[in-house]
Amino acid sequence: MRLSPDQIIFWQHGFFKLNATIVYTWGLMLALAVGSYLITRRLSRGLQRSHWQNLVEIVVTGIEQQIKEVGLNQPRQYLGFLGTLFLFVAAASLCTIIPGYEPPTGSLSTTVALALCVFVAVPFFGIEEQGLGGYLKSYAEPTVIMLPFNIISEISRTLALAIRLFGNMMSGAMIIAILLTITPFLFPIVMTVLGLLTGMVQAYIFSILAAVYIAAATRVRQPSPEPEAQGKE
Amino acid sequence: MLIDWFTVGAQTLNFLVLVWLLKRFLYKPILHAIDAREQRIAAELADADAKKAEAQKERDVFQQKNEAIDQQRDDLLRKATVEAQAERQRLLDEARQAAEALSSKRQETLRTEARDLQQAIRRRTREEVFAITRKALADLAATSLEEPLVAVLLQRLRGMDGKTKQGFTEALEKNADALIIRSAFALPAEQQETMRQAINAIFSAETRVQFETAPDLICGIELATNGHKVAWSIADYLLSLEQGVDELLKDKAGPETKETTQHEHSQVEAQRP
Numbered sequence: 436m437r438l439s440p441d442q443i444i445f446w447q448h449g450f451f452k453l454n455a456t457i458v459y460t461w462g463l464m465l466a467l468a469v470g471s472y473l474i475t476r477r478l479s480r481g482l483q484r485s486h487w488q489n490l491v492e493i494v495v496t497g498i499e500q501q502i503k504e505v506g507l508n509q510p511r512q513y514l515g516f517l518g519t520l521f522l523f524v525a526a527a528s529l530c531t532i533i534p535g536y537e538p539p540t541g542s543l544s545t546t547v548a549l550a551l552c553v554f555v556a557v558p559f560f561g562i563e564e565q566g567l568g569g570y571l572k573s574y575a576e577p578t579v580i581m582l583p584f585n586i587i588s589e590i591s592r593t594l595a596l597a598i599r600l601f602g603n604m605m606s607g608a609m610i611i612a613i614l615l616t617i618t619p620f621l622f623p624i625v626m627t628v629l630g631l632l633t634g635m636v637q638a639y640i641f642s643i644l645a646a647v648y649i650a651a652a653t654r655v656r657q658p659s660p661e662p663e664a665q666g667k668e
Numbered sequence: 669m670l671i672d673w674f675t676v677g678a679q680t681l682n683f684l685v686l687v688w689l690l691k692r693f694l695y696k697p698i699l700h701a702i703d704a705r706e707q708r709i710a711a712e713l714a715d716a717d718a719k720k721a722e723a724q725k726e727r728d729v730f731q732q733k734n735e736a737i738d739q740q741r742d743d744l745l746r747k748a749t750v751e752a753q754a755e756r757q758r759l760l761d762e763a764r765q766a767a768e769a770l771s772s773k774r775q776e777t778l779r780t781e782a783r784d785l786q787q788a789i790r791r792r793t794r795e796e797v798f799a800i801t802r803k804a805l806a807d808l809a810a811t812s813l814e815e816p817l818v819a820v821l822l823q824r825l826r827g828m829d830g831k832t833k834q835g836f837t838e839a840l841e842k843n844a845d846a847l848i849i850r851s852a853f854a855l856p857a858e859q860q861e862t863m864r865q866a867i868n869a870i871f872s873a874e875t876r877v878q879f880e881t882a883p884d885l886i887c888g889i890e891l892a893t894n895g896h897k898v899a900w901s902i903a904d905y906l907l908s909l910e911q912g913v914d915e916l917l918k919d920k921a922g923p924e925t926k927e928t929t930q931h932e933h934s935q936v937e938a939q940r941p
Contacts, residue, residue, distance in 0.1 A: 438670060439670055441670075441672045441675050450674055451674065452672075452674060452675075454672070454675060456675055456679065457675060457678050457679070457682070460679060460682045461682070464682060464685065464686045464689065467686065467689070467690060467694075468686075468689040468690070468693055471689075471690060471693035471694035472693045475693055475694060475697035475698060475701075478697055478698070478700075478701040479701070480701050480704040480705055480708065481705070481708070482705070482709075488698075488701070491694065491698055492698055492701075492702060495694070495695060495698045495699065495702075496702065511695075511699065514695055514699075515687050515690065515691040515695055516687060518690070518695060519683070519686055519687045519690050519691075522690065523683065523686060539679070542675065542679075543670040543671050544670075544671055544672045544673075544675035544676045544679060545675070545676075545679045547671055547676050548675075548676045548677070548678075548679035548680040548682075548683060549679070549683060551676070551680060552680060552683055552684070601670075
């Protein structure tokens with residue numbers, strides 16, 4: 436039984452191979468980039484604008500708003516990374532309605548790659564925000580005894596991130612494949628709709644968790660604004 | 669093995685490329701467009717606020733000006749009304765005075781004309797009566813008018829009362845030349861002599877009567893001295909005629925004068941605003 440699109444290999448030369456995961460990812464990248472270019476090539480800066488521009492503006496400002504709500508005060512700094520995470524995972528899920536398509540996020544290799552990106556991005560943004568020393572000190576908070584536990588937490592949450600997305604996407608595709616063999620007509624369509632919902636939820640969860648990790652890394656050493664906020668309240 | 673490390677690396681690279689692509693083609697242009705729109709809206713709002721404030725300011729200024737103009741207009745109107753009323757009163761008074769002056773002038777003119785006419789009629793009447801009488805006497809009795817006049821005067825002298833006669837006598841005692849006979853026409857010498865003799869007889873004295881011609885008497889004759897006079901003229905007879913003519917003139921002129929005065933008054937009333 437095939438669990439991952441990695442197993443569909445179109446071309447291989449030693450270590451290098453071209454499997455379905457990479458090809459579908461390229462397809463998604465092409466669609467997203469070309470679509471973005473077509474929409475943003477003639478942007479209106481006035482009050483009148485096209486429907487597509489409206490849609491894209493809603494998506495971008497929505498993502499920006501979500502990042503801000505998580506606690507990142509300068510959302511535009513993180514919009515490129517977190518927004519792309521959301522759009523890629525969401526697009527990968529949405530395209531499951533195309534027959535013959537396999538979501539690249541249903542491959543553990545892809546989810547691990549995304550989780551690794553988050554794993555690298557968290558200290559990257561943390562160090563950028565509060566310096567190397569400040570960021571490393573955050574591992575020894577509140578005491579040095581917590582250092583190993585913090586490191587374990589960092590690794591395990593990255594692993595959980597990868598496994599969660601893979602599990603959900605893979606299981607969705609798997610269930611539809613199994614149901615197709617049992618009840619070919621109506622039921623798989625309902626499950627596809629459910630899969631779309633699950634995919635959107637997973638995209639939201641993945642990007643929000645990444646935002647939360649980054650927020651935790653950038654805020655931990657800052658003079659806590661919470662007492663001020665409480666004072667204001 | 670579910671994890672293919674080559675695919676992991678390739679997907680990581682793919683993801684980073686996608687991040688760059690979307691930043692280049694999606695986030696930057698969209699965010700720029702949103703920022704530009706927000707700036708434009710903010711600028712328009714600020715501009716609108718400034719214009720609104722300016723409009724409010726100008727409206728206040730205009731309102732103040734309007735109030736000032738209204739106040740000024742009311743003042744001017746009130747002043748003009750008062751002046752117009754005063755001017756109207758003045759013009760009315762002037763017109764009334766002018767009408768009254770005109771009316772009195774006309775009345776005066778009428779009175780003068782009536783008086784002149786009356787005098788002219790009186791004179792003419794005397795002349796006519798004198799001429800008629802003279803002609804009638806000449807035609808009927810083949811005598812002149814002077815003779816009866818002298819006769820009448822002599823008759824009156826003879827019939828005068830004692831007091832008058834006493835007065836004449838006293839005057840003659842003081843001055844023998846005091847007696848003067850005035851007549852409208854020159855008396856012939858014969859009649860002068862007759863008169864002289866008759867007077868001498870009446871006053872029983874030698875008098876030197878002087879004869880004078882007085883056209884005013886027209887048809888009359890008189891014997892006069894200082895303060896005393898015996899006379900006859902047709903003036904007495906003409907008096908009743910004059911009275912009759914006067915009444916006639918008054919009857920005729922009275923309504924006309926009244927009508928004229930009323931007409932002038934109505935004209936003055938019509939000229940009032």
